[in-house]
Amino acid sequence: MEWKELPGCQNVTRRECDFSSAITEYYDTHHVRVRAERRKEVSPWSSIFEMIPYVIAQIGPPGIELQSTNGVIKIKVSPPEENQVRKLWIHFQYNLVIWENSSNAEFRSQSIFPTDVIDDLAPDTTYCLKVQATLPFELQEGLFSPIRCIKTTRKVNDLLCATNVSIFALNMEFYLHWNNQYKQHVSYNVQYLMGYLKKRHEGYSGEWLNVPGCENITDTQCNFSSIITATSGFYHLRVQAMSEYNKSCLSNEVKVDPLITNEIGPPGIKVDVSDVLLHIQISPPGGSESEVTRGYDDLSYWVLYWKNSSNNEEEIKMKEIKQTIGTLSDLMPSTLYCVKAQAFSRAYNKSSHYSKEQCIRTPGDKKIPLTILATFGTSLFAVLLVAALLTFGVYQAYNKIKYVFFPSCQPPLNIEGFGRQLFHSPYLSATEEPTENCSVIETIITEEVNQSDFKDYKHSTQSSRDSGNYSNDDDTSGSKVSEEMLEKEIV
Amino acid sequence: TMNAFGLIQIGLLLLCTTTISSLQCNHLPLQQRKVIENSLQLLDKMGKKFPQQCLREKMSFRFPEQVLKPRQKETVKVAIEEIFQHIFYIFSKNLTLAAWDGTVLEQFQNGLYQQIEQLEACVIKKQTHYFRSKEVNRLKLKKYFQKIDCFLKDKQHNLCSWEISRAEMRRCLQLIDKVIRKL
Numbered sequence: 001m002e003w004k005e006l007p008g009c010q011n012v013t014r015r016e017c018d019f020s021s022a023i024t025e026y027y028d029t030h031h032v033r034v035r036a037e038r039r040k041e042v043s044p045w046s047s048i049f050e051m052i053p054y055v056i057a058q059i060g061p062p063g064i065e066l067q068s069t070n071g072v073i074k075i076k077v078s079p080p081e082e083n084q085v086r087k088l089w090i091h092f093q094y095n096l097v098i099w100e101n102s103s104n105a106e107f108r109s110q111s112i113f114p115t116d117v118i119d120d121l122a123p124d125t126t127y128c129l130k131v132q133a134t135l136p137f138e139l140q141e142g143l144f145s146p147i148r149c150i151k152t153t154r155k156v157n158d159l160l161c162a163t164n165v166s167i168f169a170l171n172m173e174f175y176l177h178w179n180n181q182y183k184q185h186v187s188y189n190v191q192y193l194m195g196y197l198k199k200r201h202e203g204y205s206g207e208w209l210n211v212p213g214c215e216n217i218t219d220t221q222c223n224f225s226s227i228i229t230a231t232s233g234f235y236h237l238r239v240q241a242m243s244e245y246n247k248s249c250l251s252n253e254v255k256v257d258p259l260i261t262n263e264i265g266p267p268g269i270k271v272d273v274s275d276v277l278l279h280i281q282i283s284p285p286g287g288s289e290s291e292v293t294r295g296y297d298d299l300s301y302w303v304l305y306w307k308n309s310s311n312n313e314e315e316i317k318m319k320e321i322k323q324t325i326g327t328l329s330d331l332m333p334s335t336l337y338c339v340k341a342q343a344f345s346r347a348y349n350k351s352s353h354y355s356k357e358q359c360i361r362t363p364g365d366k367k368i369p370l371t372i373l374a375t376f377g378t379s380l381f382a383v384l385l386v387a388a389l390l391t392f393g394v395y396q397a398y399n400k401i402k403y404v405f406f407p408s409c410q411p412p413l414n415i416e417g418f419g420r421q422l423f424h425s426p427y428l429s430a431t432e433e434p435t436e437n438c439s440v441i442e443t444i445i446t447e448e449v450n451q452s453d454f455k456d457y458k459h460s461t462q463s464s465r466d467s468g469n470y471s472n473d474d475d476t477s478g479s480k481v482s483e484e485m486l487e488k489e490i491v
Numbered sequence: 492t493m494n495a496f497g498l499i500q501i502g503l504l505l506l507c508t509t510t511i512s513s514l515q516c517n518h519l520p521l522q523q524r525k526v527i528e529n530s531l532q533l534l535d536k537m538g539k540k541f542p543q544q545c546l547r548e549k550m551s552f553r554f555p556e557q558v559l560k561p562r563q564k565e566t567v568k569v570a571i572e573e574i575f576q577h578i579f580y581i582f583s584k585n586l587t588l589a590a591w592d593g594t595v596l597e598q599f600q601n602g603l604y605q606q607i608e609q610l611e612a613c614v615i616k617k618q619t620h621y622f623r624s625k626e627v628n629r630l631k632l633k634k635y636f637q638k639i640d641c642f643l644k645d646k647q648h649n650l651c652s653w654e655i656s657r658a659e660m661r662r663c664l665q666l667i668d669k670v671i672r673k674l
Contacts, residue, residue, distance in 0.1 A: 027630040027637070054630065090580045093611060136611040137572045138629070194597055196579075196604035229594070230533075232526050233601030234608075257605065297525060347521035 001031065011037075026054045026088055057088055059142025062133045066148060071155030073118040073127065079201060080133050080142060092133040095141070101126040101149055114201045119252075126151045160186065161249035162220070162239035169262040172291035176214075176222045178239050178251060187242050190214035190222040195234025195255070208238070216242075231258045231295040259295050259345075264352040267301060269341045271358045278305070278328040278337060278360065280321070285343050285352055288324070296345040303328070308336045308359055334364040516613030520564070520671065523571060526606045527668045530578075530599060534661050537595040541658055545651035552638050552659055558628040559670050567670055569628050572610050574667060577636035578660055579603040581643070589653035 063078035214222035268283035344351035646652035
């Protein structure tokens with residue numbers, strides 16, 4: 001270590017000295033030591049005092065300028081180190097402590113800008129105040145300025161001034177509203193100031209600019225979206241009211257932090273269904289490439305969905321989706337679901353109102369209709385089969401009964417009139433019938449209807465059929481049947 | 492005695508770290524990423540490409556990269572506080588010779604200032620729990636920015652000194668951006 005002599009601290013008789021001029025590096029560690037001298041005698045060196053100028057330095061008091069007007073106190077603070085060439089600090093915050101000059105007065109502490117206005121004070125009252133400079137990040141507080149006392153004036157309520165200045169912002173469209181009770185003609189100028197200018201010590205009064213489109217207007221509202229050119233940064237706004245007599249009045253200021261002041265509007269929602277999945281398509285608030293999506297780059301959506309049944313105790317489920325499309329999968333088939341969505345930004349702790357509800361029904365289970373269909377089909381088929389068989393059986397029985405008891409066949413013409421009374425009885429009795437003595441004249445087998453030769457007749461009719469001489473074509477089937485019937489009876 | 496005091500400070504700091512991290516200024520890092528992104532874009536936009544004639548005067552300022560290690564929230568927070576406020580102050584005056592786009596410069600300043608104010612608000616909340624420490628990292632960063640400030644003063648804030656400083660600030664913000672993304 002190379003020790004250097006401190007200028008201004010050699011051969012001093014007091015027990016203190018100012019060595020500020022020797023300090024050039026504020027952020028480096030310095031070591032200091034001292035020893036006493038008396039004539040030729042020299043004491044040993046003291047223990048080493050180690051310090052970093054920046055850390056050890058105490059922030060001095062700031063300067064104050066006060067002005068009392070219209071019930072408020074205007075204050076201008078000048079920083080400690082104001083007239084120094086080399087400054088140790090660059091950035092102060094100012095803390096004001098103010099109280100009423102009366103007994104049992106409450107102390108009020110607030111943060112102020114270098115050029116500021118202290119309002120919300122009682123008129124015609126004496127207030128005392130003091131200001132200190134602070135370094136917030138380093139948690140360092142400076143010495144207070146000397147206390148200054150000042151009396152507030154009466155507050156003149158100028159009706160010309162715009163009152164109730166408020167902001168309404170939706171989807172990054174910013175509107176300023178105000179009221180006015182002035183009875184005569186008033187025109188307004190809306191002015192804005194970029195936030196950082198308030199930090200300037202030299203003031204910013206000349207920095208207020210007119211909002212384009214809100215100059216010399218009579219409307220008590222202004223769309224100032226055009227001046228919000230960046231989403232990061234504050235803006236201050238005020239309304240200047242002007243009367244016909246060139247009188248003007250400035251309203252209170254309002255502060256806008258675009259992404260915090262703004263309200264995010266509800267998103268749009270479209271729902272599609274396939275199987276037991278719901279496909280959600282969300283349209284961002286303000287549109288897909290709007291200032292909203294550009295400003296809140298962490299914009300996400302909460303999708304709420306529930307079964308829409310008459311039972312109002314259905315559980316509402318929620319799913320968070322980060323994109324504008326999502327799928328809901330834990331659903332039941334054949335159920336009516338309703339869905340709504342809400343946009344939100346975690347970084348700015350903001351959420352929108354809900355979108356409109358969309359309800360849609362999931363299709364039924366494919367398996368169930370098949371089983372039902374199969375069961376139905378089989379049973380239908382079985383029933384039809386049984387019915388058909390039954391009908392057929394009944395029909396057959398009916399026919400047989402009808403034939404037996406109510407035959408519909410006609411006897412052949414040549415025996416038609418014969419024995420009519422014989423056919424009335426259900427049974428054919430072998431009654432005696434008049435016979436003729438017949439003899440075979442020819443060997444040709446002819447169709448001689450011979451009562452006694454019924455058996456032969458049967459044979460002859462069969463063979464004569466082949467020859468084609470047989471002329472009973474019409475009655476063939478009928479007679480054949482009846483033959484068989486008769487034969488059976490005879491036998 | 493200084494050392495004992497220092498140890499007590501460190502001890503209290505460690506004790507208070509858990510309290511600090513649970514406070515509500517946790518949403519700030521999300522916003523900071525955006526501010527840094529915006530600031531880089533605006534730094535590019537405010538002027539033209541680096542003039543060739545200024546290459547001769549280029550200086551190495553040696554950003555103290557060790558202040559960003561370890562890659563923890565606390566170290567990065569200190570670095571951001573210092574970087575934002577110093578850049579804000581450097582770019583707040585004597586800019587006539589730089590001849591940059593005034594509107595872009597305003598937006599740049601406004602964005603930085605908003606973040607500084609928010610960071611200050613978060614610090615104030617912690618004041619009752621925190622204990623002032625030496626914070627060597629802060630001092631290293633202050634030294635770095637002081638070098639740039641002195642450089643600008645020496646060159647009387649001429650065009651080349653401003654362009655060199657602008658390039659340096661860009662580098663600085665890019666370093667912070669990389670670290671923040673990895674947190």
